[in-house]
Amino acid sequence: MKLRHAAALAAITLAFAAQAQTLRWASQGDAQTMDPHSQNELLTNSINGQVYDTLVTRDKQLGIAPALATEWTQVTPTLWRMKLRPNVKFHDGTPFTADDVVFSVQRAAHSASPFRAYAVALGAPRKVDNLTVEFALQQFNPIFLQHATTIYIMSKAWSEKNNAAAPLDFKNKEDKYTNTNMNGTGPYMLVSRQPDTRTTFRRNPAYWGRIEGNVQEVVYTPIKSDATRTAALISGEVDFVLDPVPQDIPRMRQTPGVKVIDGLENRAIFIGMDQARDELLYSSVKGKNPFKDVRVRRALYHAVDIEAIKTRLMRGQALPTGSITPSPLGGYNDPEIEKRLPFDLARAKALMAEAGYPNGFEVQLDCPNNRYINDEEICTSLAAMWSQIGVKVKVVAQPRATYFPKAEKLDVSMYMLGWGGAITDAETTLTPIMRSRGEGGVGYYNWGNFKNPKLDELAVASGKEPDPAKREQLVKAALKEHNEQVHHIPLHRQVIPWAARANVNVVHRADNWLEWQWVTVGPR
Known part of the structure; x- marks a missing residue:
């Protein structure tokens, strides 16, 4: 009896652990596209940013931190040199090199990209060697590193193979492989994409960085109705809501099993x-x-x-x-x-x-x-x-x-x-x-x-x-x-207060960005 009880308890514990590793979250709209250089809109960027990395990134306090670039030097007022992280692979297994950086910055500078001003501000990228890139600027840029946080790095080979060397022209309703497919170096990988319905991701087992949270799977569901979104959180259908409607905040603060994370x-x-x-x-x-x-x-x-x-x-x-x-x-x-x-x-x-x-x-x-x-x-x-x-x-x-x-x-x-x-x-x-x-x-x-x-x-x-x-x-x-x-x-x-189930711990940044690798989901 004791053995059967212990086995049953272990099974329940394992079931809780497995369940706790899925983050189900929602907001009122969906990402516009999976092409990371096609729409400069926060929700789109924040979802794409879980799959694609930038050269430098933001820490929990919005400070600049290394990402695909491990170090950087301002050689002259108009020349920056970056050393790239070694042994990084894209989700399809191809190695990340300086060629991908040059390609991505040039792609983001395309006339169809809303990121063009930021990419141009980085100057002309040049490969020094496989793990070194230089940026020659036409003029001094006082926020060069901040601009570098805005350009996602794509695989040159994968993009060219799939006829996506240029960004998808979203405003003119162009469709490309990159609209619903992704291949980054980031902590999560795209599993399935159903626009305006459901998008699923799983953790990248070969990610170069350390993931602090325990989320193995992410399911994003757009829920347009404010009342339905609130009800889904209260019932436990979703674990997290990015944009709870203001009039529901007082009720959420009083609801058992739900918490409000305040922030500007x-x-x-x-x-x-x-x-x-x-x-x-x-x-x-x-x-x-x-x-x-x-x-x-x-x-x-x-x-x-x-x-x-x-x-x-x-x-x-x-x-x-x-x-x-x-x-x-x-x-x-x-x-x-x-x-x-x-x-x-x-x-x-x-x-x-x-x-x-x-x-x-x-x-x-x-x-x-x-x-x-x-x-x-x-x-x-x-x-x-x-x-x-x-x-x-x-x-x-x-x-x-x-x-x-x-x-x-x-x-x-x-x-x-x-x-x-x-x-x-x-x-x-x-x-x-x-x-x-x-x-x-x-x-x-x-x-x-x-x-x-x-x-x-x-x-x-x-x-x-x-x-x-x-x-x-x-x-x-x-x-x-x-x-x-x-x-x-x-x-x-x-x-922007966020709302979550009581067992969900997140980091609320002032850019309203939910970073999945920092999320911990406890037993439900």
Whole structure:
């Protein structure tokens, strides 16, 4: 009897251990694509980042740490040399070499890649030997290593074999082998991919690094409905929810078996406007573009009751800001950059009248409905606020897979965007979002297509200034010029509590990135 009891107990223990090694998690949307150079969007990047490595990575405090590069030297102000990790293999068994690094940086610099500005900022890669790469920069880059955290390294041979030497052109609905297949050097390997339904991964048994957690299998399920996502966590159907809806947070804190992991995300949410076309694509105004007038842009800003959005809609899970940098650190914590225009309907109406629109106008606002916390609800709230100054807004909310390709083609008159991640330096806001659209991915996310020569000059200068004190002044001046001209209407920075079953331990980073190799799942 004792032997049978011991055997049964051992079997139960083994069953618990096996079960505990699967992480089942969810959020409101799915990864856009498995091609790591095709869509620069957080969920997509964070899932791809479990399979593909970068040259340098982020630690638990978002510090720079070695990855596929073990050491690096700034030989001159415009030349960096990196030593690569030996004995690393891709998931298909082929060895990782300098050829893969050169190929990947060049691939990410392709015109179809939203990572182009970051890849170009790394300079021209050159193979020195199989385990050494140099990067020759055209100009000094004050955040070279931070840019190096953004480019995933792919197998040159595998990509070429599968006709994927160039990135998948997502916005034009191109399909390639890399859309649903992966071959990286990272801690997890793709097992199966069912877009918008279920994606499964397993631990890489030949991973070069040390995996701290116990997760052997990862099952990701997109669950669009907030109520269904919450119910799945409470019932134990999933172990972790990346984006619990704010109104459910108090209930989750009181639910046995569930815990809330609090944290602020480095991400600003804001509204952009077409400031280039002579006539908006989606508006009742014909023959001219009201958003070219800063008075109209400022009126819309003054009409935003940000405290109502924070308290009623976001349930306090938002930090209002007057900046669009992901963190106050981007503006060196300057209160003038963070300061919002006040909610002032009288001033807003006066500005609209001055601009020649005393009765307002009609316009379309495009928004995602499964990307940011309460994204569609925020857009609907803004529409109600702007109606008070006569601006009748038609909200068109779409899934991220539809929304982002539309916006990337500049097929918008007004739009919502969130910007953030691990890099808090203003360079990665100034170059992709605030500068005029140009070569090398510059201004790629300037979907309003505005052109401000003064802002361009300041941003360009700040991106190559080696003196930290001079650079700070240039960055601040650029951000203040952007705010003065109201090229975007800032809203808030997201506060992102995560929710998990009580037996799940995770590391909550400020870039809202779930790193699977740090996750421990205890017995259920």
